[in-house]
Amino acid sequence: MALALPFRRNQESRSQARAILDHEAKRRRVIVTPEGVPLQFLLASRGARAAALFIDLALITGAIVGLTLILITIAQKVGINLDRSEETAAGRAIQAIVVLWFVAMFLFRNAWFLYFELGPRGATPGKRMTGIRVAARSGSAGGARLTTEAVIARNLVRDIELFMPLIFFFSAWADGGDTDMASWAGLAWFLIFVLFPFFNRDRLRCGDIIAGTWVVEAPKRKLEQALSVAGAARGHSQVTGATYRFGDADLAVYGEFELQVLERVLRENRAEAMQDVAATICRKIDWVAGSGDERAFLEAYYAQLRARLEMGMRFGKRRADKHSGGN
Amino acid sequence: MNAVTTGIARTVGGWFAKAPEQAVAAEQAALRSDRFRLGREPEWKRLEAIVKRMEQGRVRKLSDEDLLALPVLYRTAASSLSIARETSLDAALVGYLEALTQRAWFLVYGPRASLWSWFKRFLGGEWSASVRGLGIDLAVALALMIAGTAVGWLLVASNPEWYYALVGSGFADQRVPGASREVLRGTLFGNQGQEGMSVFAAALFSNNAQVSILCFALGFAFGLPTMLLLIQNTALLGAMLWLYHGQGLLLDFVGWLSIHGTTELFAILLAGASGIHIGRAMAFPGNASVLDAAAAAGRRSAQVMTGVVLMLIVAALLEGFARQLVDSTPSRLIVGGFMLVLWTGYFFAFLRRRLG
Numbered sequence: 207m208a209l210a211l212p213f214r215r216n217q218e219s220r221s222q223a224r225a226i227l228d229h230e231a232k233r234r235r236v237i238v239t240p241e242g243v244p245l246q247f248l249l250a251s252r253g254a255r256a257a258a259l260f261i262d263l264a265l266i267t268g269a270i271v272g273l274t275l276i277l278i279t280i281a282q283k284v285g286i287n288l289d290r291s292e293e294t295a296a297g298r299a300i301q302a303i304v305v306l307w308f309v310a311m312f313l314f315r316n317a318w319f320l321y322f323e324l325g326p327r328g329a330t331p332g333k334r335m336t337g338i339r340v341a342a343r344s345g346s347a348g349g350a351r352l353t354t355e356a357v358i359a360r361n362l363v364r365d366i367e368l369f370m371p372l373i374f375f376f377s378a379w380a381d382g383g384d385t386d387m388a389s390w391a392g393l394a395w396f397l398i399f400v401l402f403p404f405f406n407r408d409r410l411r412c413g414d415i416i417a418g419t420w421v422v423e424a425p426k427r428k429l430e431q432a433l434s435v436a437g438a439a440r441g442h443s444q445v446t447g448a449t450y451r452f453g454d455a456d457l458a459v460y461g462e463f464e465l466q467v468l469e470r471v472l473r474e475n476r477a478e479a480m481q482d483v484a485a486t487i488c489r490k491i492d493w494v495a496g497s498g499d500e501r502a503f504l505e506a507y508y509a510q511l512r513a514r515l516e517m518g519m520r521f522g523k524r525r526a527d528k529h530s531g532g533n
Numbered sequence: 534m535n536a537v538t539t540g541i542a543r544t545v546g547g548w549f550a551k552a553p554e555q556a557v558a559a560e561q562a563a564l565r566s567d568r569f570r571l572g573r574e575p576e577w578k579r580l581e582a583i584v585k586r587m588e589q590g591r592v593r594k595l596s597d598e599d600l601l602a603l604p605v606l607y608r609t610a611a612s613s614l615s616i617a618r619e620t621s622l623d624a625a626l627v628g629y630l631e632a633l634t635q636r637a638w639f640l641v642y643g644p645r646a647s648l649w650s651w652f653k654r655f656l657g658g659e660w661s662a663s664v665r666g667l668g669i670d671l672a673v674a675l676a677l678m679i680a681g682t683a684v685g686w687l688l689v690a691s692n693p694e695w696y697y698a699l700v701g702s703g704f705a706d707q708r709v710p711g712a713s714r715e716v717l718r719g720t721l722f723g724n725q726g727q728e729g730m731s732v733f734a735a736a737l738f739s740n741n742a743q744v745s746i747l748c749f750a751l752g753f754a755f756g757l758p759t760m761l762l763l764i765q766n767t768a769l770l771g772a773m774l775w776l777y778h779g780q781g782l783l784l785d786f787v788g789w790l791s792i793h794g795t796t797e798l799f800a801i802l803l804a805g806a807s808g809i810h811i812g813r814a815m816a817f818p819g820n821a822s823v824l825d826a827a828a829a830a831g832r833r834s835a836q837v838m839t840g841v842v843l844m845l846i847v848a849a850l851l852e853g854f855a856r857q858l859v860d861s862t863p864s865r866l867i868v869g870g871f872m873l874v875l876w877t878g879y880f881f882a883f884l885r886r887r888l889g
Contacts, residue, residue: 240642243611245635308735312742326588326640341639343828351642354651356828359835365743366750410824412753416811417835418828424639427632429577430625434564466624473625512622513564519620520565 235408235422237344247422249409250338255421261332266314273310277303315369319361324354329424339424343408356417363413367399433472434509448499450506456491457507457514463527465515468508472501480504566621573613577633580606584636607637655836661880663836667806670813674763674806678798681764685771699772708773714780721782721789722860738849741797742842745804749811749838756812763805788862791869793852799876800844807834807841844876 233249284299322330329339340360342352371392403409408420471479477500484500487493487507515525583599583606586592592600614630621627664671688695693710700708708720744766751758770790777786814830815823851872859865 239611239638241608241611243615243634245638246631247635305735308739312739316746326590326592326643328639328643339639343824352639353832355832355835358839359831362746362835362838363750363753365746366753370747415824415827416753416831418825418832424636425628425632426636427625427629429574429581429629432567432570432623432626434623435567435571462622465622469624509564512566515622516564516566516620519622 235344235420247341248425250336250421250423252403252409254336254338254423255403255409258330258332258336258338261335262318262330265331266318269318270311270314273314274307277307316361316365319364320357323357323361327424328352333421337424337426338421340419341422343410343414343418343420352419356419358417360413360417360419363411363416367396367412371396430473433469433505434512448502450503450510452491452493452507452510454514456493457511459490459528460511461525461527461530462515465508465511468504468511472504472508475501566617566623566626569616569620570623570626573609576606576609577613577630580610580637581633584633584640587640588636603637604641607634607641610634610637655839658883660836660840661883663833664803664840664880666833667803667810667837670806670810671802673809674802677760677763677805678767678802681767682771682774684764685768686775687771688768689772689775696772696776699769708776710776710779712776712780714782717777717780717782718785721785735849735853737852738845741800741845741848745801745841745845746838748801748804749807749834749841752808752811752834753815754812755816756809759805759808759812763801766801785862788865788869789856791873792856792859792865793848793869795869795873796844796851796876797848799873800841800848803837803844804841807837810834847872 230248233251235247235249236244237247238244281300281303284303319330322333323340327334327339328341333339340352340357342356374395375389375392399412402411408414410420414420468483471483480500481497484503487504518525579599579602583595583603586595587603610630611634614627614634617623617627617630685699689699689710696710708717744762748759748762751762774783774786777783811827811830811834814826818826821829851868855868856865859868
């Protein structure tokens with residue numbers, strides 16, 4: 207229903223259109239490729255980034271627990287013997303397992319993000335699931351190529367943002383020190399870094415600043431069917447066999463914004479919304495269409511409106527929405 | 534005349550043979566923007582398939598033709614996008630092209646090299662180049678470390694109580710002020726029989742690497758915490774030096790320390806210098822914006838830091854094995870000195886001319 211609103215509420219539609227555009231404009235950044243094509247990126251929302259981080263942390267924890275269990279099982283098979291000074295084959299095997307564990311812990315902590323973000327997707331499993339990725343920021347220097355060093359830098363800083371307060375707290379706890387103090391200090395530290403993305407325009411965390419990166423949405427879209435070559439757009443309605451032809455005056459009432467809303471309504475293909483929109487258009491252009499054939503009516507109107515507007519574009523006349531003049 | 538018409542007929546026939554469906558559809562499409570779209574759709578689809586396979590990490594399975602076609606197809610998509618933005622009001626089409634061009638752009642202008650070839654370039658000169666790029670910050674970090682050692686020594690010399698504050702409980706088992714010469718000597722020599730050295734080395738590495746990463750990352754706060762960390766850690770060293778000096782074991786202690794210490798202290802020096810480098814770039818960005826300066830410094834020091842982790846692996850191996858196995862001061866000094874010369878030579882002389 208919300209989609210049909212611009213057709214219905216004349217007064218509010220304009221401000222509403224603006225509001226929708228502005229909402230995204232805040233997150234929109236443009237990078238000009240070396241070919242001179244401006245590409246638009248949407249900065250990832252903070253919620254998506256937090257979700258990605260939680261997923262990654264859960265996966266890392268799972269991997270650590272799993273690996274530890276596997277190593278313990280192996281150690282038990284070997285015959286567990288915590289007296290490491292024993293100069294036997296079993297003792298050496300246990301030693302090797304402990305070394306392996308240390309190395310694996312180090313890698314999980316530091317290399318997980320590194321490995322995945324250097325891949326062709328530029329995203330850890332968590333980021334992939336939330337549909338975001340790491341990209342190079344377009345600085346005033348212009349070059350926006352994500353480099354290996356940048357990924358290393360942004361992930362080394364993660365260490366102080368995330369793991370430091372935890373370690374701080376646990377070491378205080380293990381030393382039997384003042385855990386209250388430690389946890390408050392750790393919390394304050396943690397908050398500074400967690401809230402960092404809220405205090406700059408590009409939603410950078412400290413690691414992003416140092417590495418010259420940002421996190422953007424990585425949309426994937428399927429190529430949809432062209433609406434203007436199918437069904438009644440080409441002439442006859444499949445249902446009634448009627449042909450809808452609109453005059454110039456009938457098409458002159460709407461602009462690009464309404465065309466795109468119409469496109470969305472047609473793609474979603476919900477009978478209720480289509481009836482609503484068809485009725486509104488009919489009222490606006492004083493047209494009487496039989497009910498039951500709304501889709502064909504809208505398809506025809508869409509194709510002809512688009513043809514008219516695109517013709518205008520070719521002559522350098524664009525019309526943003528129904529309120530803007532210049533037919 | 535005849536040859537020309539057959540030529541044209543063949544060309545036209547060629548178009549139709551390639552994609553008869555598309556051509557027929559394009560013929561029938563009423564809108565110019567739809568004809569444009571139907572004519573280029575196969576190329577976009579092909580690009581999408583290549584991008585998808587590359588994103589899934591199956592680059593090996595791509596044919597050479599596809600790999601070579603990627604940049605060309607990317608440019609086609611980019612130009613299609615700019616045309617579509619100007620001529621088409623099909624929002625779904627523009628959205629599709631926008632997303633497709635972005636994905637292809639990330640691949641075409643993504644990280645240039647595989648991890649392995651990056652690593653080769655890294656060892657083959659880029660590491661030492663970025664170490665030299667730290668410039669004055671190396672000197673600052675070195676000065677801080679020397680100052681820290683001196684401060685540690687002087688503090689403990691003036692009042693031995695400081696020793697406990699500086700060294701903490703970790704090292705102060707037998708090595709406390711007032712310990713006899715024999716006890717101290719015992720900590721330096723005769724540990725060959727000790728087992729579990731590999732575990733010890735791995736734990737040491739893990740700990741040291743984390744400390745040096747901290748050193749680097751704290752550079753973010755204008756480098757001040759990095760400086761404090763450097764001074765604090767070397768003050769500990771100064772205190773220990775004083776302790777062994779008191780029993781006339783200074784040279785033996787230096788030998789014991791140098792075997793891994795030259796590598797480890799060098800690594801800490803580099804980590805500290807990286808932190809200071811970032812801090813300085815943010816505090817005094819010069820003509821660049823703060824963000825650009827921080828990013829440039831960050832990338833350079835990230836390279837140094839990768840090297841620091843490698844150095845710490847070497848240091849841990851030396852500490853875990855070589856120190857216990859080499860049991861006389863002169864040979865320890867030789868190993869330590871050799872490592873120092875090796876690193877210095879590698880950073881400041883090796884391949885310098887070729888890479889600048």
